[in-house]
Amino acid sequence: MLVQSVKLNRPKALNALCKPLFVELGKAVRDFDADDSISAIIITGNEKAFAAGADIKEMQNNTYSTNQKGGFLKEWEDVSNCGKPVIAAVNGFAAKFGQPEINIGTIPGAGGTQRLPRYVGKSKAMEIVLTGNFIDAHDAEKMGLVSKVFPVEKLLEETIKLAERIGTHSPLIVKMVKQAVNQAYETTLKSGLQFEKSVFYGTFATLAERIGTHSPLIVKMAKKAVNQALGSQLTRLAAEPSLQFEKHVFNS
Template structure:
């Protein structure tokens, strides 16, 4: 049980609670009315188990600025600390998931400022989120927007979505994982073509290449992403976090190291009540009642 308590503590860390004056939920009217300037947060699904975080910079096609990324980090931290939230859906508008980083904000920066301030260093907050994050991508996912989608655990796309890393056209290269995650997702040849030429690929091409899990009509995209979140929510949050860690290890280590990590996590599930409940429910031919313990 000690392992279960440790894992539970990692999942629900009290120090991740939002600072005073930063409410979690947004109203259905506007993000500014709920304390957010650049995004909105609402609860969907059964018992509000799925949180939908929507990027809200429509005039800039959801370009990623420092303010937006800071708010996104706070929102994710708050949602990680909420025991009732089992999965998170990250989305934008029908025109753009995120058209890239905010070039107007980026252009004046010097090498010294980028290096000294570790520019983009904290933009990987999505990738460090312990709960499953599902990207629901409509429209443009370019540059930082493509990188943001790739930080998510599952990527669903609308039929008109476009993905690309066009930084080369601006005299720079991807700086938030684009060359690394894209290569792991689609292979060296297509990644090189996209990064070196700035070429975009369609949602259908992205699915064929392995960047996208499923493609839906734009109007159905969000409901399908939420439905996936609800399916995930029916499982043990504790074990889901362990499964996510195991899959992520495959991208970061050798096969032998990954298999060892997987086996250790598998063994750790036997220290949880949920593993016992799941197997007893299977044997008893009933639905399991997981308690995230």
């Protein structure tokens, strides 16, 4: 399995996110998602910037009508719709995080008012969106907005290690895990638990892939071994009490 990296390359614009860039990135991500040899995708920038945010020059002549008719920012959804793990190795300018749209008289338009409260809570999201202030990488880690912080010289190396670790697992199970975790942000707890259980049940139909072979004989032998192991384990569990009771005497 391979880890595929893609580098944003608009250095003069600090990798500002314009439509041509996202059209190209979206196509690349869709192609990577369809490639069975790729286990995870890393998106990174350059030394100066990961991405400076949306390209303001591109937006300055937009109108309500053109935004509606053209589906402005729709290309941005390709990355979030990817079934494989997508890891952002954020460096440079974008190692500071924020929603500065209010500073230019607009609001976040690609999920900032919806995803951010789910990640960091309503109060902190309100502060970030209403002030337009930036937070650094360490504060972002404390909030749960990023998972790890590394020195810049080790960032890509450590990100690749993380992606490779994920790649050691079954691609199908990894996709199921991602779907289940993402579902937590899309529905109620009750519905999410039901979704998780249905996916969990579904994993029991993937034994052949989990043992890394599609040989019917090997699958049959593996199933037999698993059933025997489970049977002996259940026998031991049945013989041992699930609860232990003890009386404590005290003077009244």
